[in-house]
Amino acid sequence: MLRNKSWVLLLALVLLVTVALAGCGGQKPQPADSGSSTKAPEKAIVYNLGAEPETLEPAMQIGAPEGTVLMALMEGLYRYNADRKLVPGAAEKVDISPDGKKYIFTIRKGMKWTNGDPVTAHDFEYAWKYLLDKNTAADYAYLAYCIKNGEKFNNGEVTADQVGVKATDDYTLEVELEAPTPYFLDLTACSNLFPVNKKVAEANKEWHTRPETYVGNGPFKLAAWEHQQKLELVKNPDYWDAANVKLDKLTIILVEDVNTMLTMFESGQIDVAEDAPVKDVKRLLADGTAVALPDPSTYYYILNTKKKPLDNVKVRQALSMVIDRKAIVENVTRAGQKPATGYVPFGFPDLTPDKDFREAGGALIKEDVNKAKKLLAEAGYPDGKGMPEIEILYNNSPNHQKIAEAIAQMWKDNLGIKVKLAAQEWQVYLDALDAGNFMVARGGWMPDYNDAMTFMDVHVTGGGNNHSFWSNKEYDRLIAGAKNTNDQNIRIKNMHEAERILMDEMPVIPIYFYVNVTMYKPWVKGVFVPPFGGYQEFKWADVEGKK
C-alpha cells in the first residue's frame, strides 16, 4: 500500500507543477474581439507591423516599425500626404530667410496633447535639444546636425542655449541652420523631430513606455500595448485635424512569421500587411491582393577597392557589365523590384520637386558582355586567366544567397573567373564590412531624408559608410560644392556629375531598386506608404464597403 501512495505522490507533484505553471500563463484573459462586433459601424483596421517596436520615444526611434506607430501617435511640423507632398501639420506656416538659413515656424494655435496640455513651440525646442543631447545618446541625433551648433552640442562642446532652435513665444519657433538645407522641411516630418510634451517628459522619464502615461498630439492615441502581441490605437478626438480622421480604431498586431501573417490575411484577420513570403509574392501581385510600391532604396554589391584585382577600375566595370539585372529581378527576387539603372533610386526630387532625379540622370549602367571581356583582357586577365578567385560576402539569408549564386554564375559563365560565396551571421558580416575583410560584399542603402544627397555623400573619401574605401578627388569636390550652396541648379548639377563618376568607377555595383510590397484588403482606403520614416500612413485611412 505504501508503494501505491508514493506513486500518487509523484503524480500529484507533476500535476501540481503543471497546473501551477499553466495557471500563471492564463492570467491574461483578453476579451477576444476578432472583428465580430455587431454594434454601430465602427471603422477599424487591423495592420500587421511584424516586429515589436523597440521604443516609442521619438528621439530614440531608429527603424521603420517604430516610425509607423509614431506617425500615427504624433504630429510633427509637417507631414507627407498621399501625393508625397509636404503639408503643414503642427506648423501653420513657415517663413524662410532668403539665404535659406533661418526658418520661423508659426505653430498652430489650439492644439492639445492627449493629456489636455496645449502644444507649444517650447515642446519642439525641448524635443530637438533632447535629441541632440549627448546624454540621450540617440542614433539619429545626426539628423539634426544641420541645425546651428547641433553637432557641437551633441559632442558636448557647447551648451543647449547655443543650439539654433528657440521658442520665442508659445507659438513661434525660430530655427537657425549651419548651412542652407533644402530638405530641412522634409526632416521636420521625420519622427525623430516630433515634439515631446516638455512637462510630462521632465516629470517622468519613462512616460513613453506605457499607454497610461503616453502623451501624443497625433491623429490616434495609444490605448493598449501588449508586448509581442499588439498595440491598440484609437482616434484622438483632440487632434487638430480630427475632422479628417475617419478611422475609429487601428489595431497593430505583431506577427513576425510571414507564412502565419499570410494565413491570417487570407482568413480575414488582417487588413493591411507587408512582407509576403517570397514564394507567394508573384501570385499576390498578379491577382491584385498586393501592390508593389517603389521603395527609394538600392541593393548593390560593394567592391573593396583596396584588394587586388578590384583596385583595377576595368575589372570593376567588367564585373558590372556582365550582370543581367533584369534576369535577377524576374527570376530571383521576383517581387517587382526594378533593375538598377543608376545608383540613386527613383523617388528623389531633381531641379524642381515634380522632376525625378533618376529620370533626369538617365541610365548610367551598361550591360555588355563583349565589352566586359575586352576590359578584363586589358586589365591583364584575358578570359579570366590569372585572375584571383573572387569571394562574395553576404549576411545569412535565403534571398541574399540566391542573388549571390546568380551573380557568381554570371561572372563564371561570362568572364571565366572563379567565384566563391561566403555567408556570415549579420553582426559578423557588419564587422567584416567595417574592417574591410572582404572582396565583394552585399550592401544597400536606405535614405535618411528626401534628397539625392542622402545617397551621394556615402561615397566621399573616408566616409563612415564608404565600405569600398574608394576615393576620388573630383567626386569629393562636387559633393562638397553641392553641400555648401543653396542654389538648387548647382546642387543638382554637381550630384548628377558625381553620380556619373561613381557609375564609371564602379566602387559599388547597383543591382536593383527595392519595392515595398503591401497587401490591402479591398475595403481599406486612404492608407499609403509615405516617402520616409515608416511603412504606412494611417491618418487618412478609411473603411468602405466592408461586409
Place this chain on the structure above:
Amino acid sequence: MVRFMVRRLAMALVSLFFVVTLTFFIMKAIPGGPFASEKSLPPNILAAINEKYHLNDPLWKQYVDYLGRTARWDFGPSFKYPNRTVNDIIRDGFPVSAAVGAMAVGLALGVGLLAGVMSALKQNHFQDYGTMVLATLGFSVPSFVMAGLLQYFLAYRWQVLPPALWGSWKNIVMPALALSALPTAMIARLMRSSMLEVLQQDYIKTARAKGLSERVIIYRHVLRNAILPVVTYLGPLIAGVFTGSFIIESIFAVPGLGRWFVLSIANRDYTVIMGTTVFYSLFLIAMNLLVDLAYVIIDPRIKLVDRKE
C-alpha cells in the same frame, strides 16, 4: 537527506557561476555589439552610446558589475528594447512559455507513456509496429513543418482554432501540439525499450512463478522499474520545453521566452543574453534536482545519502 540537499545546492551555485562567467566572456568575444547597424554611426554618437551603457568600461569592471547585478537578480534594461527590463521580459514571457510547455509535456507524458506501454506489451504485433511508425514520424518531422500543417488545417481550412497570437486557451492548443510531437515519440520509445528490458528480468519471472496476476506484475513491478529512464528524461525536457521554443513561438506569435534566447544573441542584446541564460540554467538545475528526488520516491533502493569518505 539534508546533507545531500546542501551539497547539491552548493554544486548548483558553482555550476551557475561557471555558466555566468563563460557566457559573459563568450558573449563579449563574438564580433558585433548591441548598437552595430548597417549604417555606421558618427563616432561621437557611438562613443556617447557606449558611455551611456557602460560598454567602454574595462572588461573586468563590466564583469564584476555584471556578477553583482546577477547576485541581486537585477539584469537591467534590454539594450534593444530600452523600455523593458530583462526582469520584465522573463516575468512576462516565462508564464506564457510555461503554459504551452506544461500542456506539451502533459500530452507527451500521457500519450507517450500509453503508447510505449502498449507497444511493449504487444511486442511485434500490429499495435507495436503502428505506434513505432508514428513515433518515428514524430521524431523526424521537424516542429515547424508540424506547426505549418496544424495551422493550415485547424486554422485555415477548418477554422476551428485561431492561427496565431495569444489570449485564450485556444491559442495554447496548436503550439502545444507542435511542441509535444518530439517528446511524445521520445517517451514512447524510451518506455517501450525499458519495459521490454524489465519484462525479461528474473524478478518478473519470480513474480510470475509466485502466481501473481499479470495486472499486479505490470503495475507493481514492471512499470515502476521501467519508468526511471523516462523520469530522467523529464528533467531536461521540462527545462527545455517550459522555457519556450523560438520556432514555435515565432510561427504562432506566442509572446513567450523562447524567442529571446535566439533573438538576444542575434541582436547582441547583452543583458538579455545573460538574463535568459542564467534563468534557464537555474531552471534546469532545479528540474534535475526534482528528478533526483523523484527517484527516491519511485525506487526504494535509491537513497539520498553522502558517500562516506
